[in-house]
Structures are given as C-alpha cells and as structure tokens.
Amino acid sequence: MKLLKRYATILVVLFDIYLFTGGYGVHGRIYALVSKPIAEILLQIAKAVGGVNAIGWAIIILTAIIRLILLPIMVNQSKKTTVSQLKMQKMRREFEKVQAAVKSAQTPAEQQAASMASMALYRENNISLTGGVSWLTMAIQMPIFSGLYLAIMHANGLKSATFFGFQLSSPQVLFSVLVLVIYLWQAYLTQLHVPEAQKKQTGALMWMMPLVIAGFTFVSSGALGLYFIVGGIFVVLQAFITHLMHANLKKQVEDDFVILKTADELLQQGAATQTAGQAGPSFGNETVNRVRPEDLRPRDVTDEKPEQGRNAGKQHREND
Template identity: 40%
Template sequence: MKKIKHLGTLTAIASLALLLTGCVQRTKSGKPYGIIYDYLAVPTQHIMNWIASLLGGSYGWAIIAVTFIIRMVLLPMMIEQSRKATVQQEKMAYVKPQMTAIQKRQKEATTNEEKAAVSQQMMSLYRDNGISMTGGMGCLPILIQFPIFAALYAAIQYSPELASGTGSLFMGFSLGKPNLILAGLSFIVYLLQGWLGTLGIPADQKKSMMSMMIVSPLMIFFISFRAPAGLGLYFFVGGIFACIQTLIIYLYRPRIRASVEAEMKKNPPKVVVPPAPVTPAQPKTTTIAQEHDENRKRNAGKQQHHK
C-alpha cells in the first residue's frame, strides 16, 4: 500500500512540474497565450492586482493573501482527507499479523500462479477490512490544487508588474526572479511538515514514510528554485498551513485511535489468511553416546558420595 501511495504522490508532483512548465506558449514576439494563461493566469493576475492595490501596491502581501484564502478554503477538505488517512493507518495495525504472513508468502512465491494468488489475498485483506489501497488520501486534494498551482505559476511568471519590477520587491528580493532563500525555506517547512506527520504512528509505518518525507520537499525545492520567487513564497506560506493541518490531526489522533479501537471490538478484523505461526523453540536433542556419558558421570558422583 505504501509503495502505491508513494508512487502516486511522486507521479502527481512530477506531472505538476510538467504542467507548470509546458502549458503556456509564446508568440514570436514573446507574448504568452494558451488555455492556462488565458483562462487561469489572466484572472489570477487581475485578482492579485486588485489585492495589491488594497495592500499598498505590495505583490508579496497580495500573494500571501491569495495563499491564505486558498488554504482556508481547502483546509476543511484537507483535514478530512488527513483524518481518513489516519483512520487507515490505525486499521492497518489490526491486520499487521496477516499482512506479515502475506508478505512472507510473497517472498517465498516462485511461480506466477503463486504470486497472483498472494496478490489476490492482499487485495482481499484490504477489501474485507475496509482499508484503502491508497491510504485513504485519494486524488481529489491534488487534482483541486493543480489548476491553482498552474494559475499562480503562470500569473507570476508572466505578470507585467513583476517582470517590470513595479511592486515586485518584497522583503529585499524580487518576486519575478528565482530565489534560493525562498526555495530553501519552502524545503525546510515541508520537511518539518513531513516530520510532524510521523508523530504518533507505529515505528514500522514511520520507517516506510521516511523516503517521502525527504522526496516531496526536494521536489518542491526543485520547482521553487526554477520558478519565480513569488511561487516560492506561495509554497512557503502554504507549507506553514500544511504544518498546522498536520498538528491538528496529531492532536486529534488519540480520539481517532479510540474510535477505531471501538469499531474493531464491535467488528473484529476479517481473517483472510492466518497470521504467520511463531516457530517454537527446538527441544534439546542428545545422542545415545552423550546420554551414556552423562549417566556414567552421575554414577561416579553417587559412588563418591557414598564413600
């Protein structure tokens, strides 16, 4: 399940990078055009211009305001998706013995028929116990953010105000040019968010999450470093919201765990495959010669005692 979820997340991030860099075209004179630019970037530019006019002409504060609005709108849905993922993690603990047995059979399978049968058992284990193969997160949060990322990227990249320098300076750096500091801050805040996501979960699940805790921030750093600093500012502020969201779930986890425990007592996990048996300790074996030698020593001891 973890491999599927991680692969899906990486694919989504890679697709996002491709989308952001290739959907806006330019004429020979350099004028941008295309569906992303005409229907997403231009309206976003108008919104940012309007907000900037209310905030003293600062496009940095305008980007922060847009990020705040977007994240507040998405926050309930993101928390609900995180709650579902947490429920899935707690349920996984109850089927772990069966999962261990299936994983052992996977390693021992040699023929295609055996591998197919084990895969079918794995799917049945998830299905019969109401566990999602994708970890409960789903694709909806990522799909909703795709057009938002594309709109902000194109709006900042091709904004005349940011390109000309008017209102583009924020905290001493230009929002229209890549900025290593903002890219680094975005990396750090999402790395922190990934670490917060490992709090309160079992050690085996935490180990499987370590790779994504590094890979996702690295991808965000790569996108932020190559994009205008305005997008890095969006990622940085958005990462702060992501940390808050993760902390909310962490504080709520004991209640989720108690709810799952009550559900498991009422409806125990379905047994798809018996758990891996514990190998008993092998009894001590002795040869006839060893037994004869031990008897001889005991008899010698008795004779000395009688003397």
C-alpha cells in the same frame, strides 16, 4: 453518495486532462481558463493594498485565501489517510500471513490464490487500497495550485516589483531558507506517528521533499518563494491539526474497527476454490470430472479381440 462521488471524480479528472493537455505556458488552456482569472484577482488585491510592496502582499493574501478555502478538504483527506494507516497497523499480522503465503507458494496457481487473498483482505475489511487518498480532492487541487503558480510567475509588474527590498523577479536565498525550515517542520510532524517499519520506506522521501522544494525556490523567482512560504505554513498547520486528532482517531479505530475476514479464512477460501476448480464443477453431492483435451480426440473404436475372433471363424469355415 459513493456513485455520485465517483461520477464527480471522473468529470473533474477529465476536465484536468483537458486543461493540462492544452499546454502549460501563457498560451495554454490552463493559463487562459484558470490563471487569467486568478491574475486579475491578484492585480485587484495589489491595487487595493497599494504601495511598493503591493504585489508581494497580493501574492501572500491570495495564496492564503485559496489555502484557507482548501484547508478543510486537506484536513479531511489527512484524517482519512490516518484512519486507513491505523487500520492497516491493526491488521499488520494478517498482511504478514498473506505475504508469507505469497512467498511460499510453489505453483503459479497457489501464488495467484494468495495474491487474490491479499486483495480480498482489503476489500472484505473495508480498507482503502489507495491508503485513504481521495482522487477527487487531488483532482480539484491540481488546476487551482497550477493556475495560481502560473499567475504569480507571469504577473504584470512582477519584473520591477519588490517586497521589503527583496526583488520578486529573481531568486532570494532567504526565501529558500525559510521554505526549507517550514517544510522540514512539516516532514517532522508527518513522521511523528508513522510506524518504525514504514519510516524506513517513506522516511527518506519525506526528508528529501523539503530539499527539493527549497532547491526549486532557490533557482526560481522570489515571487514563487513567497508562494511556497505561505503554502508551507498551511501545510504545517494541516499536519499539526492531524497530529492533534491522532489520539482520538486511534481510539476510534481501536473501538470500532473489527476484522471481518482474517488472512487464514481468505487463504483457506482461496485454496478451496482452487481445489474445486481443479476437480471440476459440483452438482449436489456429486463432482463432475473435468473433461481432458485428450478425451475429445477421435479414437479407434475397433476392438482387436473381436477382429481376431472373426478372422479365426472365417479361416475355420474355409478349412471346412
């Protein structure tokens, strides 16, 4: 199953690269292969809805449908990320020991051994190095959201479309304010279960993102404002579901997660490997000394004492 997922991830990522390297405008590959079909669906929904606000409702309905389809995938991704964070919290002391070993290393070899122990701590205890993030999930979402974004941005009839009196082709302050409130709520829910030490690192970024998104909608069109409002509602829903699952996930990690290899064991193992590497390979109970470069240089095998002996003998015979 893991091998199948790996191959699927590679294929989807390669397809994303093919799409995004073909240009991002109306003449690009992503617009031709993804945005055009979405734009056609958008127009069909607008025709079915009818009325003055048809384009606005079509944007809301289509964004909601796509978000609803992707919601289980997004929630599953949040679940994996939360489990990974809880495991790392449980192993906090082990990681601190490895970090202390890296800082106190006096030689490059010791520093390398401690760094390898840090990597092994993740691997031996089945903790994801990426924090539970699924590249397949991200690769699937990127072309869909980008295609929807382009379809809305270049939708037919958008220049003259309105939504309850709001011009969809120009920026709308009210939409930007709603986007800010929604994404601030999402940031609040996300930060509820983050450890205090980690909040100092990620907190500023989490609170900055709503300002960035709201600022973007303030200078873009009202149509994209609607897109981010609906998307933000589903992001809040995802964060709220994860918040409700947190207690059960924490209990699950407390009950099931067992530290298979401690930092002390891995550091000792790394030190033993380093010592064995310096001493040379071992066969049975004997250790073979490592050959030094100077041992391979040509040496003068002539012994001075025998040479003196021969000369002394020769002189003795001549005297006779």
